[in-house]
Amino acid sequence: xxxxxxxxxxxxxxxxxxxxxxxxxxxxxxxxxxxxxxxxxxxxxxxxxxxxxxxxxxxxxxxxxxxxxxxxxxxxxxxxxxxxxxxxxxxxxxxxxxxxxxxxxxxxx
Amino acid sequence: xxxxxxxxxxxxxxxxxxxxxxxxxxxxxxxxxxxxxxxxxxxxxxxxxxxxxxxxxxxxxxxxxxxxxxxxxxxxxxxxxxxxxxxxxxxxxxxxxxxxxxxxxxxxxxxxxx
Numbered sequence: 243x244x245x246x247x248x249x250x251x252x253x254x255x256x257x258x259x260x261x262x263x264x265x266x267x268x269x270x271x272x273x274x275x276x277x278x279x280x281x282x283x284x285x286x287x288x289x290x291x292x293x294x295x296x297x298x299x300x301x302x303x304x305x306x307x308x309x310x311x312x313x314x315x316x317x318x319x320x321x322x323x324x325x326x327x328x329x330x331x332x333x334x335x336x337x338x339x340x341x342x343x344x345x346x347x348x349x350x351x
Numbered sequence: 352x353x354x355x356x357x358x359x360x361x362x363x364x365x366x367x368x369x370x371x372x373x374x375x376x377x378x379x380x381x382x383x384x385x386x387x388x389x390x391x392x393x394x395x396x397x398x399x400x401x402x403x404x405x406x407x408x409x410x411x412x413x414x415x416x417x418x419x420x421x422x423x424x425x426x427x428x429x430x431x432x433x434x435x436x437x438x439x440x441x442x443x444x445x446x447x448x449x450x451x452x453x454x455x456x457x458x459x460x461x462x463x464x465x
Binding site: 274276283284285287331335 | 392396459
């Protein structure tokens with residue numbers, strides 16, 4: 243059974259800092275890994291999708307990497323802003339999506 | 352673009368009542384699924400469907416029924432609501448279940464069972 247773990251569970255940083263969110267998964271037989279953002283009381287917004295054959299994907303200030311062999315993915319956020327405050331979820335897809343519990347990020351002005 | 356639409360956004364039920372959570376997508380996606388999100392437990396898969404007429408159980412299916420009569424709609428039925436079903440429910444869809452597949456989520460239904 244696939245298990246997905248996200249570390250840290252919560253993170254508070256000052257504005258402007260570069261930060262890394264970690265995601266690990268136990269079964270490397272995945273099709274892809276997807277990062278989501280969730281604002282309080284809202285749904286999930288897709289940020290980045292990394293295919294199993296890819297090493298990384300970039301969108302603006304966000305960069306996600308994938309190392310299938312070690313069962314790890316990281317989400318790098320450059321020059322963080324207060325508007326980045328949210329919960330970030332990663333999900334590994336075999337046939338089904340398996341989610342981590344998320345990292346709650348607070349960026350302080 | 353509407354994407355994935357869930358109704359209602361909020362609902363309060365009494366124990367024992369039944370109701371249907373609606374989910375519709377306009378992206379012609381074959382794969383649809385229902386999740387519940389609870390504090391400390393993340394999102395857990397309830398039921399999923401790989402196409403019209405085909406459904407299967409996920410991780411936590413007890414107390415819920417689904418059907419898929421059309422590609423667009425995937426309703427979730429609570430047969431006899433229990434306080435343990437208080438949660439936030441999300442519907443998701445994707446083109447398929449394999450590689451190059453991005454999942455899209457609705458805005459959620461916040462359900463309270465009293």
